[in-house]
Amino acid sequence: EIVMTQSPATLSVSPGERATLSCRASQSVSSYLAWYQQKPGQAPRLLIYGASTRATGIPARFSGSGSGTEFTLTISSLQSEDFAVYYCQQYDKWPRTFGQGTKVEI
Amino acid sequence: EVQLVESGGDLVQPGRSQRLSCTASGFAFGDDAMSWVRQAPGKGLEWLGFIRSQTYGGTTEYAASVRGRFTISRDDSKNIAYLQMNSLKTEDTAVYYCTRCLYSGGRCYFDSWGQGTLVTVSS
Numbered sequence: 001e002i003v004m005t006q007s008p009a010t011l012s013v014s015p016g017e018r019a020t021l022s023c024r025a026s027q028s029v030s031s032y033l034a035w036y037q038q039k040p041g042q043a044p045r046l047l048i049y050g051a052s053t054r055a056t057g058i059p060a061r062f063s064g065s066g067s068g069t070e071f072t073l074t075i076s077s078l079q080s081e082d083f084a085v086y087y088c089q090q091y092d093k094w095p096r097t098f099g100q101g102t103k104v105e106i
Numbered sequence: 107e108v109q110l111v112e113s114g115g116d117l118v119q120p121g122r123s124q125r126l127s128c129t130a131s132g133f134a135f136g137d138d139a140m141s142w143v144r145q146a147p148g149k150g151l152e153w154l155g156f157i158r159s160q161t162y163g164g165t166t167e168y169a170a171s172v173r174g175r176f177t178i179s180r181d182d183s184k185n186i187a188y189l190q191m192n193s194l195k196t197e198d199t200a201v202y203y204c205t206r207c208l209y210s211g212g213r214c215y216f217d218s219w220g221q222g223t224l225v226t227v228s229s
Contacts, residue, residue: 001170034215036151043203043219044143044151050210055217087151091213095169096141096153 002026002090006099013104019075021102023088028068032092035064035073038101039084047086048073078104108132108218110204115223118194128187128204128220136160136182139207139214142189144200145222152200154178156207157187194227201225 003026013019023033031051036044046055048064051071061076075082083106088099114126128140139162142154155168157178166178177190187204201222207214 032211032213032215036216038151043221044216045219046215046217049215049217053210089151089153089216091215094167096156098151098153101150 001095002029002093002097004088004090004097004099006086006088006102008102009100010103010105012106013078014106015080016077019078019082019104021073021075021086021104023066023071023073023099025069025071025090027093029090029092031067032090033064033066033071034089034091035062036087036089037082037084038087044087075104108206110206110218110220112202112204112220112223115202115225117226117228119229120194120196120227122194123190123192124194124225126189126191126202126204126223126225128189130185130187130206133206135185139209140178140180140187141205141207141216142176142178142187143203143205143216143219144198145203146197146200149200154189154202191225194225196227199225199227 005024007022033051035048038044052064063074065072085101085103087101109131111129118124141156155178179188203222204220205216206218208217
């Protein structure tokens with residue numbers, strides 16, 4: 001199984017700052033990498049698929065990059081509504097696997 | 107608008123069975139693959155399984171942790187996906203989400219999620 005490792009576990013930032021979240025796969029997943037945002041008490045929401053394609057309705061301040069085993073989610077200027085937990089997930093190989101999450105907090 | 111509504115969550119005794127339903131609307135359900143993901147209290151997301159559309163045989167894939175105990179099926183006439191869970195354990199306590207799986211570049215990603223249904227396994 002492909003292990004997805006996210007770093008850091010917690011990221012403390014201020015509104016307006018840039019946030020950079022990392023995700024590493026234990027083997028290549030090509031560009032079959034998605035990012036999800038989850039707020040307390042809510043279902044996850046798709047942000048990015050194909051490593052860099054924003055899902056419908058996702059603001060341009062969210063961007064994804066990377067391929068193979070190293071991926072990055074960047075939030076260019078954090079808004080109050082962006083404080084949440086972010087998960088990466090590979091959808092190249094079975095079983096599909098998620099990272100353990102990065103909590104973005106103030 | 108795509109909507110997925112899970113139901114069937116409940117308090118269940120260890121060793122018993124439970125079936126969850128995911129009722130879909132707002133899209134051509136029969137054309138799409140579906141998946142189930144769970145989240146134990148205070149923990150991360152765990153993928154459980156996947157079912158292809160009937161066009162691709164309606165075949166399934168499962169995580170090792172639930173293979174042989176959980177079964178995913180679908181009724182395209184009712185727009186419902188099911189998760190049959192047998193021999194439940196306390197560690198199966200979680201919120202269970204169904205997701206639509208959209209294809210791009212030969213693989214599918216989880217573009218839409220239901221609100222989740224809570225299954226608590228306890229005596």
